[in-house]
Amino acid sequence: MNDTPETSTVLLIDDDRELGQMLQDYLAADSLKVHVCCSGEDGLKALGLHKFDLVILDIMLPGMNGLDVLKALRTTTDIPVIMLTARGDDVDRIIGLELGADDYLAKPFNPRELIARVRAILRRIQPSSRKQETWQLGSISLDRTTRSASVHNTALSLTGTEFEILRCLLQAPGEVVSKQRLSEIALGRHLLPYDRSIDTHISNLRKKLERAGNSDETIQNQRGVGYLLIPGTSQRNLRQ
């Protein structure tokens, strides 16, 4: 964390031009270079032309809807996405997270909060120097250097957040990991009241694992506590 961040480039897709300019100024002071696009189409175009570290995407866009932009964007890249949603609009938020957004912020947001979220996610994608970089449990294996996951040796496409959550659970099979901790590790922030983002990411993860043919390991919910990964039977037998 001490390695002072290089200037990262952020793509902001928001139709509020004035807000965009102000954010540009505001984030620039935090060595974040912001490129503003006022429509979804422009945003996707810019993504094809330049390299960005992160996308901030307003869901409430005129013309091409933010969710459509997210869907289109996810077909080509797994770049981290923070979406800006209407406060209280659970449907957009849940669909957004399901479509692969990494985190969300309700608009109007506190700009300091925005910086914190952006930083947390950028920090997470920076290559770390920790020793262990690969994990394996039953049919699931993860490789942190390449940020790749596979089930039965077939590649599994996970967003950064899903990858980190799965890694957390995989590190401690059979142990309950609190939502608080999952939020801190995968999203780099504290869990907020009424925050369902971890639950949504977990449900995405379950679906993806199931679709990839994993039936042994299951992610269980301990209501009010957190989540745990139950190792498959074959795995447990092996241990005994």
Added chain:
Amino acid sequence: MKSLLIRIFLSFWLIIGLTIGTAAIGGYWYAEKVSNAYDNFELGDSILDASAALQSAGREGLRSWLNEFPGADGLQVLVLDARGQDLLGRPVPVTMRRMLDRRQRFMRPPDRLRRDPENLMRARPLSQLIGPDGQRYVIVVVPARNPLLARYGLSPRTLLLILALLVSAAVSILLARAMSRPVRELREATRSLAAGNFEKRVSSSVGRRRDELGSLARDFDTMADNLQRSAAQQLELSRNVSHELRSPLARLRVALELARREAGNLAEFDRIDVETERLDTLIAQILDYTRLDSIADQDKRPLSLNDVIADVIADVNYECNSVGIDNVSITSEFSSSINVLAHESSIKSAIENILRNAVKFTKPNSRVVVSLRREYPDKALVTVDDSGPGVPESDLDRVFEPFFRSADAANSRSGTGLGLAIAARAISLHGGTIAASNRADGGLRISMQLPC
């Protein structure tokens, strides 16, 4: 029938006409029948046989003659002794007995009695026989009694009366129902409109009528349309205003942070920050409130109320801890596990708003208790109890109104004033009811009843 006036007029006319008609026609028909029977009947020579039987074998002889007498269509031949009793013990019509009592002799009855069916036999000469012992017997011919009527002791006259009553009752019931059903339907529709349900329409039922009630029903629908439209417009307006307020608010917040950077941390900036936050919360709540309107039935799914409540308690506990309220504990008492068909986020926000309100007002170091039980087989009851100051009785109904503040609730800890309104609206959109009451041992209880 176009007019209610004509309808009522004709119906009454019909009832009265039918009643009179039934009585008149029935009476006439019966009199005609009896009179025909008399016309066709001739005692003739049989009277000689009777006399012979009486002379030879006395009373017993007359009795056996009577027993063998074939009788006649619609008529009955009675032989009465001196005490006025029939020899075969058959009942003697009251009128006949009275007449015999009144007059020792057989006389031609006065003309005015001729038309009374039971008096008709007096129009015929009656025969008198005198037995060997000087005993006097009278042969009378009376209209035969209908065995069915006889069993219930009814005279044809009573039957006519009952018949007339039945006919008029039947028609009256039809009329009453025809008038009261549409009125009742209209009344139900009006009530449901008054309760805030703008969906109810009556065109397809009462509105089909072509009378005044029909046009009243169509007017009702027009009124409901207008009310619904204006309510929707009002909601739409608050929704749009709130949405539009967000963009400047978002810019304001960024501008504030930029200013902070330029000018350093001023206490005023913190104040602006707090106020912006409040504005933001208020707008969010208005949007929550207006958004409740668009819940469709297909958005509802089966939910475990127990899980929903447990989730909300966990969230509110978490929120309490994060804002430093750590002397209030929230406990739950579930006496059954109940599933409801509901829109998850709105039912959650209902319980959450009530719980937050309870936490806000309860005394320090007290408990807020959420309980869930089955009240009726198809009703779930959720109550939230706090130990706060409660609400004056007169204001209990009004706490669910948007922005309502009780006058003497010196509440400095102000919320947006929309929390309970959101809860009430969400509950009523699920077909439930919500009520506030003061608890006997202090504090407020909010009870929600939900169909399950």
